[in-house]
Amino acid sequence: MSLKMKAFKKSIWVYHVACSPCNNCDIEILDLLTPRFDVERFGILLVGSPRHADALLVTGMVNRLSKPRLIEVYLQTPRPRVVFAFGSCGISTGIFAGGYNTEGPVDKVIHEVDPEGVIVYVPGCPPRPEAMIDAIVKALKAI
Amino acid sequence: MKKKTVIPIGPYHPLLEEPEFFILYVDGETVVDMDVRIGYNHRAIEKIVESKTWDQDTFVVERICGICSTSHPFAYVQAVEDVAGIEAPPRAQYIRTIIAELERIHSHLLWVGLAGHFIGYNTVFMWAWKCRETILDISEKLTGNRNHYAMFKPGGVRRDFNDEQIEYALKRIEEVWKPNELITNAILDDPVMHARLKGVGVLSTEDAIAYSVVGPTARGSNLDWDVRRDHPYGAYDKVKWDVCVQPDGDVFSKAVVRLLENFESVKIIRQCLENLPDGPIDAELSEVPPGEGIGIHEAPRGEVFHYVRSDGSNMPYRHKVRAPTFMNLPSFKASCIGEEIADVALITASIDPCYCCTERVGVVDKSGNRSTLKEADLIKLSQEKTELIRKKLGK
Amino acid sequence: MIIFNYLVFPGFLFAIIIGLLTVWYDRKITARVQWRVGPPWYQGFVDILKLFTKETLIPSTAKKTGFVLAPFVGFSTALLVAAMLGVAGLYPKMSFTGDIIVLWYLLMVPSIAIIFGSSASGNPISQVGSSREMKLFMSYELPFVIILFSIAAKAHTLSIGGIIEYQRVNGANLWSLSGIIGFIVALISTQAKLGLVPFDIPEAEGEIASGIILEYSGSLLAILKLMKALLLYTLPLFLITIFLGGMNLQGLGILWFIIEYLVIVFIISIIRNTNPRLRIDQAMNLFWAILTPLATLSGILSYVGL
Amino acid sequence: MIDRIKEQKDPNFYINDIKERFGDKILDTAHPRHSRIYILVDKKDAPEVVKYIFYEYAGRHSISSGVDTPDGVEILYHMALDNQRNIFINVKTLVPREDFRIESIGKDIPAFDWIEREIHELFGVEFVGHPDMRHLLLADDWPDGKYPMRKDFRRDF
Amino acid sequence: MANQMFSNILVVPAIAGALCLILPRVKWIKEIIAFLAAAYTFYLSFALYPLGEVRASFFTLNLGGFELPFAFRGYPLSSLLVIFASFFVTIIVLYSWSFMAGKRGLHIYYAFSLWTLAAANGVLLSDNLFFLLIFWEILTALLFFLIGLGGNNKARAGMGKAFVILGFTDACMLLGVVLVALKYGNLSLSTLKIPVSDTTSTVMYLLFLAAAMAKAGAMPLHSWIPTAAEGAPTPVLALLPASLDKLLGIYLLARISLDIFQLNGGLRTVLLVIGGVTVLAAVGMAMVQHELKKLLSFHAISQVGYMVLGIGTGVTAGIVGGLFHMINHAIYKSGLFLSAGSVEKRAETTxxxxxxxxxxxMPFTFITMTIFAFSISGIPPFNGFASKWLVYQGLxxxxxxxxxxxxxxxxxxxxxxxxxxxxxxxxxxxPEGLPGKITDVPISMKIPSLLLAVLCIFFGVFASYPVYKLILPALGYSTNISITAPLMLGMGFYSSxxxxxxxxxxxxxxxxxxxxLRTGKMKVVEPFFYGEKFPYSYSPLTKEPDSVRFPGTEYYKTVxxxxxLKGVYRDAKRGVFDLYNYLGFLGQSLFVRPMKLMHTGVLSTYLSWCIIGVVAILITVLTP
Structure with a gap:
């Protein structure tokens, strides 16, 4: 079993879910793949379907229209799964708190359908790529 | 009528960094009709600004979009200056221009990379983004942040450049020219690229006028429209540069426009840095009288339009934001029908859509009062200064 | 001994290990071309192992048996082909020499299996993918078949072993005009068979989100990935077998074989990293209007002895 | 007409031309800065004036904005005159509270299509003749009769 | 003994057919009679096969000094095909119990099916070209009526087309028979040997070839099959174009190419060209069809190409492959038509x-149809692969x-x-248009499919058995090889x-x-549409919720x-490659127009025509 756990840690496939972001976290996430940061070194791969993913990178707060879709994507991800909430808006809805279209931060929405869901918070507006890598590595240690 | 075959693209499509939803009605692989559903990104901007002070709003509009995080404040401060009837000092204008053009390069390179990714050319993606890192380094050196620069304020800019920063920027900006040439050649000379991009998703000049498209989308359709030249602001009328126009209206033209604009931007930045005038960087805007004003800026994707109405208080009465994608998106209908599914992905990319910008409108709070300011870390960069101005305004 | 040959070396186990290492090799080259560092050498194994620990999701619209069975069918045929080629390379004279037609049919099966599985998933997006795979499949098979049979006709044999023997006597097929043209055509067909850029149309991530493998997850995805890895081992080996005289495991032959293998994978990897994806109709035109005449030309040239 | 206009960079020319063309229909004009022209018209004449600017002056529809005022919703059509003319003509009209309806331009010029949908769902202004009044930004299950951009909006659902 | 057997095989279905036609319309009686008669014939045919070569002569027709013995010959190939013919009729009659229930003209259908069997057996067993021709014509007429049972306009179009093409080629064959009779004075299949050396013999061969090609449906005489497929009842398609017509057409081809005429290289090339073109062109057309039966009928044409190719090679492997493919094709193609019928029955559309x-x-139909589809595509280890492999060997x-x-x-x-x-x-x-509740077909429709599917697998996995035990002996080779042995004919071998x-x-x-390795569980979730849920009602374009569907017909639109290829397909759709259009035109101008002129409606004119005809016949027959 521990071998499998090690394998899990060495190979995280992520799927990027942009709820209602300002785009900034998103481009910084893509930045992770590019030559300067190259997270493929750690076996992290961006995949095209949540079916293949181990981790969801969620950016932005959740609005009324994207909430059911986020839940849908979350449920489509096979266990074990981790959610990374990126940026201030994802963590706390940030500047958009209280808006009519704001349905809450990512953790609240995920916990509505899956109280056990593991959520990793990466603060910043946007988080620096180094911070993101650090967060992923730390999260893997914690699992 | 026979039921049409429906193929969805989105909302969480790997193609799209942001959520939106295209419904494609296809016959085989040919798109016969399409419909767009946006709103997944609809947050709270247009009325957040109605409940925040003139100065705080700069940071809010900055978060309309992460990629155009200069464009919106740029247009916003101009609108406020329009209402107040003042003008920012020349040094501030130059600094604004430099930041805006840096952003244009990084945005265009980002687009080139993503477009490469969409058609499976990941090497272009990697190269373009590697080149883009240089710009981000310069931005970081000049403003202190990679993306949200927080440089603008009504009446001027927040931070001045020192000589070391200018020297650094002048040195590094030359590093962009070579890779950009490399990528441009890689795209323009590759026969497979030609096969994939030429003649695809044509937006005719007539359609472009009818849809009032803006920015590279319009310039790719043979429309000589550039807000920087047509409605001069900032330092754009003080430096030499050219508007890039391509005649065909296909994806290839739009790509060429963007690639060539990068060179123009480098030129503008170089001139601005070299001729940066001395003087103050802030016109010390103290109060905003009742009235209305318009601010525009040519963002990487096209004209950003801000309309501000003031009732004399310390908050805007109404603030209308129009992002370029809002005008460009509906033109899909004119350019996508009759194309293959594979091309539609590319055509969507070709206007460089930015849904964050498009879906900015929002309302704050149940009671209409100011929202509780949870966004401490958003504003922490400028907290002190905000407080200072509040005191100055006597609040 | 035969059982050992089939099961361990150069059969099933060897094929899987080499296949996964080749996946790493390919990813590493890709990373180097893109100015990146790339994954560590064990990445392929780790990915597969991890996928097996994951939950397997099955869409409610799927025809379950077909959906689950398809990857296994594809995997097992890929395994079979790998073993057959390996054994044929070792012992060209062995009784079951693996007939070239049987082999060609078996090489079709992984594509068919994946098409079947993805259309059994009941997801229309996957179905777009499988329709593309199908179209791609019939476009690349034509030049591939022509090359294969012009070589078979040249060697006047229908068995892999016979072709290897022929090349041991007369020199590798590659070193002739027809051989070079044929090799280029076969290499491009191989690229399409492997589903790599510019022919990753059925899987196009940017268009239809992994298309044919969209609905697969967990262990089933692992089996599919294993299958892809096996094909990445098998098809270059197949090219070596019919163009370069097969694997020769005596003395320096081993080194020579390894170099050939690495070079072919390298070429495939470079092609995949320096080209954008084609559209399906462009790909079909390429195969039918350009490569098929080329393949025919190669066949005619080999017939006249060039 | 257009060729002559294309070179015309003087804002006063446009003010005079519009006044001449429409006469009494123009209720008021303002020209606070060089490049900003505001024209106030009645809501029944607004489409006509806007189309005139769009076609005759080759004006680009920059955007329309709605503003909720105590009297009703003001709608501004911001028309940009490009080609180095550096002029914005803003056609302003009031849709009074008693009758939240105005004729649609989007049915003729696609550039007005989306913004009319947006104003419709955010302010509750009905655009007569618009073919497609679905939600643009708000969720499909948004309750009817709640217009978030109005000043009196309360989120109580 | 032999006389008895031959007459039984012919007479039993013929009489049972007549019974079906005249018996009162009591429920089930005709079904049961038809089934029993076909099954009994099937049983009888088993007795015939081990006898090897047997002959029987019944009477001799004397036409103006020309001896025409009404003789039969049990030749191993014929006997083998009789087994298969009666097998197919048996299972298709069984299948028709449920499929045809409630349709009109059932008594005609069963009667004609049985008569078809009788006529087919007649063709297979005749030892005389003249009687073979007569049975052949009877088959054409029966086919004409059976297609007509579809009862719609399309069926009528199919009837017409089939009649024109088959009638035309039958006339060719008649001409061929006459030529042979005039030149050699001998019409016995067993003794006739014609070396193809001069123009006359080539023409004779080509005349026979046309008849065989049209029956089997090789290009360019294929076009009646797709047209008939649009209108005819599905079991009829499974019975005639899919199985019996193939058996008979290829049988005739084999007889004329292998026994009667000694082919030269040029004619072989003709065969190869016909075969190759048929394979490719027909499958190309099949690719873009949207109607199941029509698609299958194009495949029925395409597969004929393999048989023709195999026989055209002239080497053992090829010939065996061709004949084996003929049997295999009959098996899986009738299976496919039966499956199509099942789908039609339940979904009410094809x-x-x-x-x-x-x-x-319909899991059962799905599985059997998959097996048939893999067989026809030649996927190992199904039977299609084994026979195609032999054809490849020959090539x-x-x-x-x-x-x-x-x-x-x-x-x-x-x-x-x-x-x-x-x-x-x-x-x-x-899709929404289908009937709400769909179940699998009843058992009487399952058994035929099941039998055929089992045969597909058996002939594929143990391909040596039919090759060594049935086909090689039928061609006169004797073998003694176990059924698990690899196929070894010619230069390669294949161990299925x-x-x-x-x-x-x-x-x-x-x-x-x-x-x-598996540790994770399986879980059923909704399919993934990028996070969106369907049906989704946002669009005004369809006025109803959009549900996502990608029908398989869209697969090859790109092609x-x-x-x-665009031009070729456009031409094909317009019927440029359809010989019928030209034939029809020819027929129109040659026959129909003059006929119309003759049909004045005046009785005396008709009468005089009749008299003239009788006189002409008398003169022909009586002149020495």
């Missing part, structure tokens, strides 16, 4: 874009690389086409059994790896639009 997602409602041996490539590629296209069929019928989502074992071992290893 338009491919209107069906979908039936796998979960390789005779250095026909071009046709080898065509044959192999045609096989790939067949597969492509059937993937589309399976995908559109059985996978995906069930070993391949099967290896595939099973491979699957087993896959499952083993899966079982060892149709492809630059290099």
């Amino acid at each position: 338009e491919l874009d209107q069906v979908g997602g039936l796998a979960r409602y 390789v041996e005779t250095h026909q690389t071009v046709w080898l490539v065509v044959a192999v590629f045609g096989s790939a296209l067949t597969l492509a086409s059937f993937i589309k069929v399976l995908a559109s019928i059985f996978t995906g989502k069930k 059994t070993l391949a099967t074992v290896l595939i099973i071992v491979g699957i087993f290893i896959g499952l083993l790896i899966y079982a060892i 149709e639009k492809l630059g290099i």
Whole structure:
């Protein structure tokens, strides 16, 4: 079993879910793949379907229209799964708190359908790529 | 009528960094009709600004979009200056221009990379983004942040450049020219690229006028429209540069426009840095009288339009934001029908859509009062200064 | 001994290990071309192992048996082909020499299996993918078949072993005009068979989100990935077998074989990293209007002895 | 007409031309800065004036904005005159509270299509003749009769 | 003994057919009579096969000094085909119990089916070209009426087309028989040997060839099959174009090409060209069809190409392959038509874009149809592969690389086409237009499919058995090889059994790896549409919620639009390649117009025509 756990840690496939972001976290996430940061070194791969993913990178707060879709994507991800909430808006809805279209931060929405869901918070507006890598590595240690 | 075959693209499509939803009605692989559903990104901007002070709003509009995080404040401060009837000092204008053009390069390179990714050319993606890192380094050196620069304020800019920063920027900006040439050649000379991009998703000049498209989308359709030249602001009328126009209206033209604009931007930045005038960087805007004003800026994707109405208080009465994608998106209908599914992905990319910008409108709070300011870390960069101005305004 | 040959070396186990290492090799080259560092050498194994620990999701619209069975069918045929080629390379004279037609049919099966599985998933997006795979499949098979049979006709044999023997006597097929043209055509067909850029149309991530493998997850995805890895081992080996005289495991032959293998994978990897994806109709035109005449030309040239 | 206009960079020319063309229909004009022209018209004449600017002056529809005022919703059509003319003509009209309806331009010029949908769902202004009044930004299950951009909006659902 | 047997095989179905026609319309009686008669014939045919070569002569017709013995010969190939013919009739009659229930004209249908069997057996067993021709004509007439049972306009069009083409080629054959009779004075199949050396013999051969080609449906005389497929009842299609007509057409081809005429190289090339073109062109047409039965009928044409190719090679492997493929084709193609019938029965349509997602409602049909589809596509280890492999062997041996490539590629296209069929019928989502509750077909429709599917697998996995035990003996070779031995004819060998074992071992290893490593559970979730849920009602364009569907018919639209093929397909749709259009025109101007002129409606005119005809016949017959 521990071998499998090690394998899990060495190979995280992520799927990027942009709820209602300002785009900034998103481009910084893509930045992770590019030559300067190259997270493929750690076996992290961006995949095209949540079916293949181990981790969801969620950016932005959740609005009324994207909430059911986020839940849908979350449920489509096979266990074990981790959610990374990126940026201030994802963590706390940030500047958009209280808006009519704001349905809450990512953790609240995920916990509505899956109280056990593991959520990793990466603060910043946007988080620096180094911070993101650090967060992923730390999260893997914690699992 | 026979039921049409429906193929969805989105909302969480790997193609799209942001959520939106295209419904494609296809016959085989040919798109016969399409419909767009946006709103997944609809947050709270247009009325957040109605409940925040003139100065705080700069940071809010900055978060309309992460990629155009200069464009919106740029247009916003101009609108406020329009209402107040003042003008920012020349040094501030130059600094604004430099930041805006840096952003244009990084945005265009980002687009080139993503477009490469969409058609499976990941090497272009990697190269373009590697080149883009240089710009981000310069931005970081000049403003202190990679993306949200927080440089603008009504009446001027927040931070001045020192000589070391200018020297650094002048040195590094030359590093962009070579890779950009490399990528441009890689795209323009590759026969497979030609096969994939030429003649695809044509937006005719007539359609472009009818849809009032803006920015590279319009310039790719043979429309000589550039807000920087047509409605001069900032330092754009003080430096030499050219508007890039391509005649065909296909994806290839739009790509060429963007690639060539990068060179123009480098030129503008170089001139601005070299001729940066001395003087103050802030016109010390103290109060905003009742009235209305318009601010525009040519963002990487096209004209950003801000309309501000003031009732004399310390908050805007109404603030209308129009992002370029809002005008460009509906033109899909004119350019996508009759194309293959594979091309539609590319055509969507070709206007460089930015849904964050498009879906900015929002309302704050149940009671209409100011929202509780949870966004401490958003504003922490400028907290002190905000407080200072509040005191100055006597609040 | 035969059982050992089939099961361990150069059969099933060897094929899987080499296949996964080749996946790493390919990813590493890709990373180097893109100015990146790339994954560590064990990445392929780790990915597969991890996928097996994951939950397997099955869409409610799927025809379950077909959906689950398809990857296994594809995997097992890929395994079979790998073993057959390996054994044929070792012992060209062995009784079951693996007939070239049987082999060609078996090489079709992984594509068919994946098409079947993805259309059994009941997801229309996957179905777009499988329709593309199908179209791609019939476009690349034509030049591939022509090359294969012009070589078979040249060697006047229908068995892999016979072709290897022929090349041991007369020199590798590659070193002739027809051989070079044929090799280029076969290499491009191989690229399409492997589903790599510019022919990753059925899987196009940017268009239809992994298309044919969209609905697969967990262990089933692992089996599919294993299958892809096996094909990445098998098809270059197949090219070596019919163009370069097969694997020769005596003395320096081993080194020579390894170099050939690495070079072919390298070429495939470079092609995949320096080209954008084609559209399906462009790909079909390429195969039918350009490569098929080329393949025919190669066949005619080999017939006249060039 | 257009060729002559294309070179015309003087804002006063446009003010005079519009006044001449429409006469009494123009209720008021303002020209606070060089490049900003505001024209106030009645809501029944607004489409006509806007189309005139769009076609005759080759004006680009920059955007329309709605503003909720105590009297009703003001709608501004911001028309940009490009080609180095550096002029914005803003056609302003009031849709009074008693009758939240105005004729649609989007049915003729696609550039007005989306913004009319947006104003419709955010302010509750009905655009007569618009073919497609679905939600643009708000969720499909948004309750009817709640217009978030109005000043009196309360989120109580 | 032999007389008795021959007459039984012919007379039993003939009389039973007549009974079906005249007996009162009591429920089930005609079904049972038809089934029993066919089954009994089937049983009888088994007794015939072991006898080897037997002959029987009944009477001799004397036509103006020309002796025409009404003679039969049990030749191993004939006997073998009699077994298969009666087998197909038996199971199709069984299938028709449920399928045809409630349709009009049932007594005619059963009667004609049985008469078809009788006539087919007549063709197979005749030892005299003249009587063979008569049975052949009877078959054409029966086919004409059976297609007409569809009872719609399309069926009528099919009737007309079939009659014109088959009638025309039958006339060719008549001419051929007359020529042979005039030149050699001998019409006995067993003794006739004609070397093809001069123009006359070539013409004779070509005349016979035309008849065989039209019956089997090879290009360019194929076009009656697709047209008939649009209108005729499905069992009729399974019975005639799919199985019996193939058996008979290829039988005749084999007889004339192998026994009667000694072919030269030029005619072989003609055969190869016909075969190759048929394979490729027909499968190309099949690819873009949207109607299941029509699609299958194009495949029925395409597969004939393999048989013609095999026989055209003239070497043992090729001939055996061709004949084996004929049998295999009859098996899987009638199976496919029966499956199509099942789908038609339940879904009430065979338009491919209107069906979908039936796998979960009709699992049996799905599985059997998949087996048939794999067989026709030549996937090892099913039977289609074994026989195609033999054909390839023959082609390789005779250095026909071009046709080898065509044959192999045609096989790939067949597969492509059937993937589309399976995908559109059985996978995906069930469209709204289908009947609400769909169940699998009743047992009487399942048994035929099951039998055929088992045969497909058996003939594939143990391909040596039919080849060594049935076909080689039928061609006069005696063999003594066990059924698990590899196929070894010509230069290569193929051990289907070993391949099967290896595939099973491979699957087993896959499952083993899966079982060892798997820890995660299986869970059923909704399909993934990028996070959106369907049906989704946002768009005003359809006025109703959009549900996502991608019908299989859209698979090959790109092919149709492809630059290099666009023109060809457009022409094909217009019927440029359809010989019938030209024939029809010819017939129109040659026969119909003058006939119209003659049909004045005046009785005396008709009477005078009759008298003139009788006189002409008398003169012909009586002149020495």
